[in-house]
């Protein structure tokens with residue numbers, strides 16, 4: 111579904127991604143793990159068209175999308191819940207959800223999808239008319255994921271959805287990720303919480319200083335001694 | 345200990361500030377009331393003049409506030425765009441369509457000029473954004489600011505070549521009489537200014553609050569990258585915002601040229617400054633604030649210049665800027681502005 115080959119991304123003269131290749135197949139949850147500053151968010155931002163790659167290719171459903179504008183990437187079916195949530199703080203929960211469906215015109219289907227995401231995150235329904243900037247971090251995170259779902263993605267990109275959340279909420283978010291995947295959405299998940307990410311994912315890639323260090327089945331990575339030592343605190 | 349004395353001082357300061365603020369307002373009210381008692385019809389007439397200046401400022405102020413709201417740029421060239429709109433209108437009506445007096449044909453051309461000047465100024469503003477500001481969007485704030493000053497000079501130079509170095513006077517195609525409401529004179533030109541401006545302001549409100557484009561503008565103003573992730577074409581949205589601001593400046597240019605009958609290459613500097621002040625007074629970035637600030641400044645100028653007991657025209661600018669300075673001391677974010685920025 112998504113295929114990245116020899117991707118290079120730089121900020122000015124500093125290369126943050128130094129030629130990585132990875133693949134996401136339809137129906138999978140694939141996780142990209144790695145420590146802070148490894149280049150995970152940079153990779154995601156390049157996929158979404160927020161950064162122009164310096165080299166390499168990104169192919170989605172057989173079409174090249176590297177160098178495409180952000181809004182065109184959304185049109186092709188990739189939505190992205192960014193690091194730090196980036197909800198629109200002066201808008202209500204409802205308005206944020208509507209913006210998630212900005213490119214769609216199918217009113218009935220949008221209403222059905224809104225119902226579906228409010229089903230997934232009942233907490234948002236209670237706050238539907240609240241200004242989103244006044245919500246708690248956990249609620250904002252739910253909104254960021256829900257908003258990305260409103261775009262009816264074929265591929266959903268999640269950048270650290272558990273960051274800064276209380277443990278109960280972390281569990282809830284990961285349960286919901288599994289549920290979304292079971293409902294048919296392919297997911298590319300970036301996490302620093304490697305243990306939790308590998309426990310829900312099918313496959314995983316380990317990124318270190320802009321290079322893919324390891325990849326494989328989530329189960330195998332979970333029991334790999336090197337991964338355990340570096341990222342799972344064991 | 346130190347903490348409580350600090351709190352006490354703070355509280356005392358608030359009391360002093362409040363008293364000061366309230367006494368200024370009381371003084372202002374007192375001044376208005378005596379003038380009103382002294383001659384009610386003159387009071388009404390100068391208020392109308394003030395109001396008609398105010399809506400002109402509002403049209404320009406909205407352009408500052410729209411652009412600031414979306415990319416946090418103080419577009420110094422905006423006043424000059426208004427000047428260019430006036431020049432375009434003068435040429436369109438008097439030279440290209442040869443209309444120099446009030447007649448049905450003149451009114452038709454006025455209407456055509458309204459549409460054309462909106463398109464013209466919108467186009468110029470979009471052009472400026474595309475070639476002068478867009479590349480600097482991620483640059484430090486000072487770079488686009490200085491560029492805006494440069495663009496301002498460039499437009500003034502165009503105005504200088506087009507209009508000549510002096511003031512030019514023009515005949516208006518608008519009727520020159522007045523409507524008498526009791527003993528109050530309401531000039532037709534004022535009436536027409538209202539008739540043009542009010543529907544345009546309503547259309548602007550509709551566009552910003554109700555349409556898809558408006559939704560994209562509000563989202564882009566809050567977070568450009570997040571907007572891209574929603575599928576919003578951020579470049580187009582910003583260009584659209586410049587087009588809106590430009591069109592409004594064009595309307596102001598036409599109204600000014602037709603109601604005052606003059607053009608000059610440096611008009612943009614003078615009116616632009618007042619309009620910018622209005623936007624700041626109302627809370628820059630806030631559309632209703634820009635209109636409110638502009639009408640207040642127009643009214644204050646009108647009353648100060650025209651009332652029997654007042655400082656008179658030579659103090660006009662001083663009064664306006666004193667009020668601005670006072671307001672900035674007490675309410676730095678402007679009348680309707682937000683006290684804290686929410687951008688993180």
Ligand SMILES: Nc1ncnc2c1ncn2[C@@H]1O[C@H](COP(=O)(O)OP(=O)(O)O)[C@@H](O)[C@H]1O
Nearest residue numbers: 121124126144145146147148149150151152153
């Ligand atoms: N806007 C930026 N400008 C310059 N360097 C950046 C920028 N964003 C990230 N970087 C650098 O790129 C590298 C990768 O960052 P990032 O992709 O955010 O890592 P991760 O998401 O894995 O924590 C880091 O060294 C970081 O300092």
Ligand SMILES: [Mg+2]
Nearest residue numbers: 150151152193
């Ligand atoms: Mg990151």
